[in-house]
Amino acid sequence: MYIFFLAYLDLLHHPRAPVFEMPLTWVDRQLGFQPWALAVYASLWIYVSLPAALAPSLRRLFSLGWHMGCLCGVGLLCYVFWPTAVPPAAVDWALYPGYALLKGIDPGGNACPSLHVAAALYSALWLGRELRELQCSPPWHWGNWLWSALIVFSTLVTKQHVLLDVLAGAALAAIVAAFSPGLWHFRGGGEGGRITV
Structure with missing residues (x-):
């Protein structure tokens, strides 16, 4: 993770090619800035840790980590060859x-694809799998x-990304x-107790 952030910040502050400003869509123009959303935006770092915390084996944990690393690696390659930024x-x-503080660290570069979105959705799939295996209730x-x-x-x-990102x-x-084959093959009956709300 440390190496990823070093590479991410290096590409953010020292792009290897001219930076392309992402265009706004109708959706972007309709969605105004919402100050409350910063807490949700920052909660990604808690959220992405949950599938790893629930992984029942080292093999599953390795599969999750390997593919999440690939996801981040592809994103970094995009930023190397096609640097992007959101409009001010x-x-x-x-x-x-x-x-x-956020804009001081990440002023809205390395925009497309949004790794925030990619990591959140990929984690949602893994967490969904873990919840099914634990036989958790619908809530x-x-x-x-x-x-x-x-x-x-x-x-x-938060205006960190636009719809195309x-x-x-x-x-x-x-x-x-x-x-990610480990994501789709799971123990049908579930192991462990049922969690209800």
Whole structure:
């Protein structure tokens, strides 16, 4: 993870090619800045740790980690050959201390595909698998997808990404998931106790 962030920040601040500004869509223009969304945006780091925490074996943990690493690697390659950024938002970030910190670290570059979205959706698939194996009741599954959806939504209303970044991130998650055999083969009866709400 440390190496990923070093590479991410290096590409963010020292792009290897001219930076392409992502175009806004009608959706982007309709969604205004939402200060509350920063907490949801930051919650990704808790969310992506949950599938690993519930992994029943080292083999499963390795599979998850390997494919998440591939997902991040593909994203970094995109940023090497096609650096992108979001258009500046009409927001005075100094009025929002948390955002001022975020924008100081990540001003909206390395935009497409959104690795925030890709990691959230890929984690949602893995967490869904773990919840099925634990025979969790439906509210746990709804909560999983709601949290993931809120993280995706937060990328738009924090103005860290535009819709095209989100769609590209979702496509990246789907492609990596398709090549993750450990994600689709699970023990049908579930092992462990049933979790209910």
